[in-house]
Amino acid sequence: xxxxxxxxxxxxxxxxxxxxxxxxxxxxxxxxxxxxxxxxxxxxxxxxxxxxxxxxxxxxxxxxxxxxxxxxxxxxxxxxxxxxxxxxxxxxxxxxxxxxxxxxxxxxxxxxxxxxxxxxxxxxxxxxxxxxxxxxxxxxxxxxxxxxxxxxxxxxxxxxxxxxxxxxxxxxxxxxxxxxxxxxxxxxxxxxxxxxxxxxxxxxxxxxxxxxxxxxxxxxxxxxxxxxxxxxxxxxxxxxxxxxxxxxxxxxxxxxxxxxxxxxxxxxxxxxxxxxxxxxxxxxxxxxxxxxxxxxxxxxxxxxxxxxxxxxxxxxxxxxxxxxxxxxxxxxxxxxxxxxxxxxxxxxxxxxxxxxxxxxxxxxxxxxxxxxxxxxxxxxxxx
Numbered sequence: 001x002x003x004x005x006x007x008x009x010x011x012x013x014x015x016x017x018x019x020x021x022x023x024x025x026x027x028x029x030x031x032x033x034x035x036x037x038x039x040x041x042x043x044x045x046x047x048x049x050x051x052x053x054x055x056x057x058x059x060x061x062x063x064x065x066x067x068x069x070x071x072x073x074x075x076x077x078x079x080x081x082x083x084x085x086x087x088x089x090x091x092x093x094x095x096x097x098x099x100x101x102x103x104x105x106x107x108x109x110x111x112x113x114x115x116x117x118x119x120x121x122x123x124x125x126x127x128x129x130x131x132x133x134x135x136x137x138x139x140x141x142x143x144x145x146x147x148x149x150x151x152x153x154x155x156x157x158x159x160x161x162x163x164x165x166x167x168x169x170x171x172x173x174x175x176x177x178x179x180x181x182x183x184x185x186x187x188x189x190x191x192x193x194x195x196x197x198x199x200x201x202x203x204x205x206x207x208x209x210x211x212x213x214x215x216x217x218x219x220x221x222x223x224x225x226x227x228x229x230x231x232x233x234x235x236x237x238x239x240x241x242x243x244x245x246x247x248x249x250x251x252x253x254x255x256x257x258x259x260x261x262x263x264x265x266x267x268x269x270x271x272x273x274x275x276x277x278x279x280x281x282x283x284x285x286x287x288x289x290x291x292x293x294x295x296x297x298x299x300x301x302x303x304x305x306x307x308x309x310x311x312x313x314x315x316x317x318x319x320x321x322x323x324x325x326x327x328x329x330x331x332x333x334x335x336x337x338x339x340x341x342x343x344x345x346x347x348x349x350x351x352x353x354x355x356x357x358x359x360x361x362x363x364x365x366x367x368x369x370x371x372x373x374x375x376x377x378x379x380x381x382x383x
Contacts, residue, residue, distance in 0.1 A: 006300040009290035028364035059278035075099040081235035084252030102143030122204035125172040137213035138184025224274040324348035343374035
């Protein structure tokens with residue numbers, strides 16, 4: 001995706017709905033990405049195309065085993081992020097596989113901000129108050145504040161009691177949207193309330209920033225130092241981090257997710273924190289370049305057969321955070337069967353997968369091995 005030759009900065013994203021993600025996943029085989037996501041799934045950027053993102057990776061921490069909570073679209077994953085569940089039994093309006101209509105009351109289970117509210121922990125959702133889910137991707141909240149979908153917040157918005165209405169105000173619900181100011185590409189304008197609260201030292205204990213579409217790049221947590229953390233995380237890991245910070249527990253997170261996914265604290269070194277502010281590229285200049293190229297450069301297309309170039313990885317390595325896993329695997333042939341002894345001497349459960357030989361059916365079987373535990377499956381391959 002050479003952005004000196006093609007307009008690659010404002011392409012939007014590949015499809016990430018249930019019906020395209022599951023074929024790409026292919027039961028754990030992960031071998032149908034082009035079929036599920038199109039040929040664009042093979043595209044990539046290098047440092048010359050995205051210098052700001054590269055600078056972020058060098059300054060903070062990359063979580064390269066952070067996964068979606070569900071192989072599906074935005075809203076179900078945001079429900080895990082904000083509530084710890086999608087209500088899989090459908091008891092409170094949940095079990096969504098698709099994204100419902102924006103700003104409508106759909107669900108009725110308890111969200112994490114409500115738990116903070118009940119515990120007396122301060123919180124705030126920061127979102128731009130213009131146009132809502134409008135055509136300008138640089139203002140509004142693009143319908144990505146899922147608290148709009150819960151009846152409790154609509155009830156609070158309709159209340160004349162200031163104490164009850166506070167739930168909706170903190171959640172950034174509103175009865176009307178302001179018109180488009182035309183200032184969407186001025187980040188200081190878009191984040192005006194958040195910046196003002198920072199400057200006045202009045203940030204709450206917990207803040208959520210819901211970005212307009214043009215700014216929404218789904219970033220993992222930032223911590224200084226250019227580290228790589230390969231512990232398994234998902235969107236409920238953010239809630240687990242907030243649990244550690246606030247002491248308020250999210251009861252919707254399943255025991256399985258708590259066992260498999262970390263709480264993000266391993267991303268940080270609290271004994272020797274680094275409060276320095278890194279030097280990052282000028283995003284305003286990069287934004288102007290992207291806008292200029294949008295009209296003069298062609299959209300990217302698949303290279304002709306035989307003209308594709310295999311990307312090369314940069315030399316060197318990055319520092320890594322220690323992992324809580326100590327996985328071992330022993331294989332024994334017993335007659336026509338293969339026995340696997342899987343064990344984990346670590347302090348956290350490790351998710352493992354057994355792949356059949358490539359000449360066979362390539363079945364994939366997952367095994368979760370808890371700390372200090374072992375699993376001994378007989379695979380049953382015939383020789």
